[in-house]
Amino acid sequence: MADATIETDGRRAKRVANRKAVLDALTALWEEGRFGASTNEIAERAGISARSLFRYFDDVDDMVMAASARGIEEARPLLAVHAKPEQPTAAKAAALAHSRVRLYRTRWASMRAIRMAVHRNAAAAAQVAQATAWWRDQVSWLFAPELTALAADDAERTTSLLAVLVSFDAWEVLVAEGRADDEIETTLAAGVLRLLRAD
Numbered sequence: 180m181a182d183a184t185i186e187t188d189g190r191r192a193k194r195v196a197n198r199k200a201v202l203d204a205l206t207a208l209w210e211e212g213r214f215g216a217s218t219n220e221i222a223e224r225a226g227i228s229a230r231s232l233f234r235y236f237d238d239v240d241d242m243v244m245a246a247s248a249r250g251i252e253e254a255r256p257l258l259a260v261h262a263k264p265e266q267p268t269a270a271k272a273a274a275l276a277h278s279r280v281r282l283y284r285t286r287w288a289s290m291r292a293i294r295m296a297v298h299r300n301a302a303a304a305a306q307v308a309q310a311t312a313w314w315r316d317q318v319s320w321l322f323a324p325e326l327t328a329l330a331a332d333d334a335e336r337t338t339s340l341l342a343v344l345v346s347f348d349a350w351e352v353l354v355a356e357g358r359a360d361d362e363i364e365t366t367l368a369a370g371v372l373r374l375l376r377a378d
Contacts, residue, residue, distance in 0.1 A: 194234075194235065197225070197227055197231075197234075197235055198235045198236075198245075200225040200226055200227065201221065201222075201225045201227070201232065201235060201236065201242065202242070202245060202246045202249055203225070204221050204222075204224035204225035205221055205242055205243070205246045206246055206249075206250070206288065206289065207224065208220065208221065208224060209246075209288035209289060209291070209292050210288045214291065214292055214295055218232055218239065221242070240296060240299070240300045240302075240303070243292060243293065243296050243300070243303070244293075244296075244300070244302055244303065244306075246289060246292070247289050247292065247293045247303070247306065250286055250289035250290075251306075251310075253286075254282060254285065254286045257278070257281055257282040257285060257286070258278075258282065258317075259278065260274050260275050260278040260317065260321060261274050261278070262274035262275065262321060263321075264320065264321055264322070264323050264324055265324070268322070268325055268371075268372060268375060268377040269368075269372060269377070271321055271322065271371075272367075272368040272369075272371035272372050272375075272377075273364070273368045275318070275321060275345060275367075275368070275371065276345065276363075276364040276365075276367035276368040276371065277364055279345045279350065279367065280350065280360050280363050280364050280367070283347050283350040283351075284360060287347075287350075287351075290347050291351075293306060293307060294307060294347075311342075311346075314342060314345075314346070315338065315339070315342040318338060318341045318342050318345065319338050322338075322341065322371075322375060325375045325377065326338060326375075337374055337375065340374050341371060341374055341375075344367060344370045344371065344374065345367055345371070349367075350363065353366060353367075
């Protein structure tokens with residue numbers, strides 16, 4: 180009985196270790212810009228056989244979702260903006276820009292990968308939609324005093340524009356332009372102030 184328990188525990192530990200190896204491999208490939216890596220490449224990087232890859236995952240999308248879910252957990256400490264609604268607008272704009280740039284720079288690979296899966300995977304689409312709504316709510320909360328001072332329709336439009344301005348997609352555009360992180364932060368903070376008419 181004891182031997183059977185040890186054997187079961189050993190199999191479980193091996194399964195956990197191999198799943199982690201696959202997710203590590205997939206994430207590393209993403210970080211190298213290889214979003215279309217084959218299952219053979221993923222398995223080779225993980226140190227397992229391609230045939231055994233799907234003992235641990237249903238399909239490629241299952242792997243992507245598992246890696247993304249792990250990335251979300253790892254990113255949670257980066258989601259906070261170290262500012263409060265009652266602080267000066269400029270301080271909040273700078274804090275938001277810093278928080279978002281830090282998050283995107285750290286988690287860009289998994290964020291891009293999950294967006295690439297949206298067209299074929301409803302769970303990926305739901306995850307992106309949930310994150311987008313959460314980030315919009317964060318902007319709405321942080322700049323509540325400024326937004327409350329606007330007419331209702333104007334406040335709604337401004338909130339949407341603020342959310343777009345500090346989004347991952349906007350960050351990618353600025354990165355593609357060759358801008359450094361500190362320049363991106365300055366650009367985003369200035370844009371926030373302009374939208375809030377606080378510049």
